[in-house]
Amino acid sequence: MQAEAPQYWGARPAGDGRWSVALWSPDASEASVILGDGEPVALTKDAGGTFRAEIAAEAGTPYRLVVDGQTVPDPASRQQRDTVHGPSLLALSQQVQGGWTGRAWCEAVISEIQIGTFTADGTFAAAARRLPDLAALGINTVEVMPIAQFAGDRGWGYDGVLPHAVHPAYGTPDDFADFVRAAHGLGMSVILDVVYNHFGPEGAYLGGISPAFFDAGRATPWGPAIDFTQAPVREFFIQNAMMWISDFGVDGLRLDAVHQLKDPSSPEFLEELALRLRALDLPRPLHLIAEDERNLPGHRDDGLTDAQWNDDYHHALHCLLTGEDEGYYAPFAVDPLGDLAVALTEGHVAQGAPRNARADARGAPSAHLPPDAFVNANQTHDQIGNRALGERLMTLAGPEAMRVAHALLLTSPFVPMLFQGEEIGARTPFPFFCDFDGDLAEAVRKGRLAEFSAFGGFGGDLPDPLDPETFKSARPYDTPPADAENWRGLTRRLLDWRSTNLVPLLHSGQTGADVWVIGPKALRVCWTFGAGDLNTVVQLGQAVPQDLWGGDATGLRLGAPEDNFAFCTWITQR
Template structure:
């Protein structure tokens, strides 16, 4: 990504830019619907409404417009040179991305929890979920019924995987092509609003994973309207780059963010792969997004998924935080011993864990030992000393790190990872002041995997299946079986089994998560979200994490070795506080078997 200046005036805007005419179909206050198109490929533009074509009137600069006496629920399709062309600005595509759009009244829903103002990042405990597999039904309505369970667990923010309309009947959502249209198989727009409204009633913020770095290969009609949406100046892993210097592309992105936050009342966005949002404009698109989102009023947050470890995304571009892969990778190597693929760049073990906790992330300018193309150059990262704890989003599972494996197995599915070791890692995650993220079902060590799945048709579907087998050839774990992403059975495997959560080891793990999240919320030291009093180190294979505030002291000990350890005989560089506040396996005393963690504390 070209990191253009993050300060200074915005690009010169024309009168047309200032008015920012909204494209697509929008209801008018006095009645009727305004249909509006921008195209550079033709001057023959019409809109087909309820099967009848209506020529649209040129407005100059490639804009075409027509007002018709129709309302919400009307079906329409644009015609370019007489060719039916779906609307990429559609607010709803009930028949899929290749079909007619529906005129939608985004203000018809009656909101119940109008006093909700959002949560600061320091109060967020994220729960990432995929609507289609979170429940057996795979709908917004079904997800709404589970909100009391999440609130009781102690999470405070749910993060929905992408909802922008994508092709087929199932998928992760990262190949979206109609960013304004919520994916129809999950439900109608008002069902999504009801989910968000109900979440706010339970004290839960709601975030959306937004993909602004590329469009999917199937159903992307933007180029039919104008090739100027894209550029050959930049390339992404998915093809030509988006041209954020083109005012219409820039408005498509910024207005889309405003719609989700303003009209659907999401509390924030997680921006997918921001390293691929390459922009040579005077003001980078990320800075403009941050400025506009933060100007909406209330608390609205922007988080970046970005592997480059660049603190300026927060300090200069004014995003609020970043997903930190380095923490996950060090935990993963510690738990599994994996050293293939990008895991070869991480050491694992107590010393490496202490380092990532102290520094925030691992790579802060060191030479990246693997393929430079993966991280943009020989050096990766910069020091993160200026970032607060809340700006680091830490996780031990997420959709990528589970799904980008041959069979989508979770780390606790591996025979070489005892559940005690997984529960110890969970204890570390939820007692650090950094912002934690859980992946659906993690809290009860779910048996369901999360493999990659899609529903592309014809040759594209075959290419996806073949590409999946090649994509992860660096990983030994992909040498055998690879689930076919196109198979319906692969999708069904990912659906959570909610009945198991109160049984056996699942129930034991769930109880630990509830206890940890209660402590995180109520404990006078753990609820402080600062790094100034946080230090980590190790004695042999035992990691220690010490957090000292004006309220007292907390010490976490986690035994990542194979031999048992006596916490009192470690020879730590400080005296252990008492009493024991929590043991990850519910044991008495301070003896730590393999994988076990203990939290001790004293108040000031």
């Protein structure tokens, strides 16, 4: 049992109808709390810069903090009465009960979902009602994009300013607990995307009331950098992570852009976070997934994180299917088939040395890592939404190519991740959308236009990110494609094969991998496991002679060697 950490933040029940309120603000001279329309109650500052007081109130009572005359919501608010600018509410913890014991990470098949667009209602309750459709196809894990409260109603979630509060447009904290409970009842794990590297541009009051929270000498691409050398700052986020896992019952966290969590301390913040979370007494496995553009294997080697989003796999496949070569695709456009071959056998493509004149030297060798140390995807919210028009790869490459890419993704030994609607062949875009007002709204419009104007293929058309219709256009299930049932059948067939044939191999442990380039756009791969070999041939644009397929190609097949797009996978038992 972990010892309870000091309270630097938030309002906690203290028993007998009392609450302990805390705020770390070492630069402030005075602070108080106001309950409802009552009089301020002074908080007492200790030597470390934390203000504290104990108050009597009922759960659900609105409260505000006053710091050196500035009235603000609690930055560790568990629930708001309305907007990010309004009063916070004294909120009790959720407790997700039940007999859920989780699942092994190597078995995960993920669908990334955004609550606001996953259904027409855009709520946790409506999302829970859609989960059986995913479970019936063999999808056993949902990765929920951030739900921390942000300004306005519409947004991807990466502009959160109250990390401990559930975004009210999606529902209440109880509604999210019910969503997790519903997923577990279907045998599905829940991974929550959390953002610990920055705050959004509207409603982030921490900079004004606790400037020591930030590192004045550094900035991120999204705003001021956070100073993780400060224990109260670390605790702000560690307590947040513990809340989602212990109170709401989520099975793991996807940690956004951890390369921006820069910390010279020992242990560094990410290490302390992982160690504290892994020390929790949980009845289920805990899964920690990083987004980290550095391609460094250390945290996975040490067991701090389980896996990393493998953007290298996506970039190589994308370049091979589309021929695009601008921006971050440039290094992968030189030899996309060769890069895909590396991704399929060694995980990361960038491994510490520049591969070509367009590539940098990021990363380190990764071939020693198990396949479940990589989350592979043909598309994610980032790779779709960061395009000017938000097109899916289906729109760019066509259904023939994407059927084969779909098969490769879902039957390879890595952890596969689909983006909402991908399982039914959705063509709907996922453009960037948000809900700001005034000067900030106009700055977002101009910023998006400037961002894409440098791209050669950009014709000046850009969906207005502030228009509610842009948000509505991102719902993949409102207008399913005409071939949706065929895609459902394909997804079910592939995942049935994965569960029956591949998962037993994964549990036996991988011992090696080999790859052969058998054509300008064709590969043959053999992954070796303790219990047998997984063999795959994939053609992504050009046919190859039958004899180059090799082996007993009688397993799961799409097309034939004479087709430009074809796929076959089979297992050789030991």
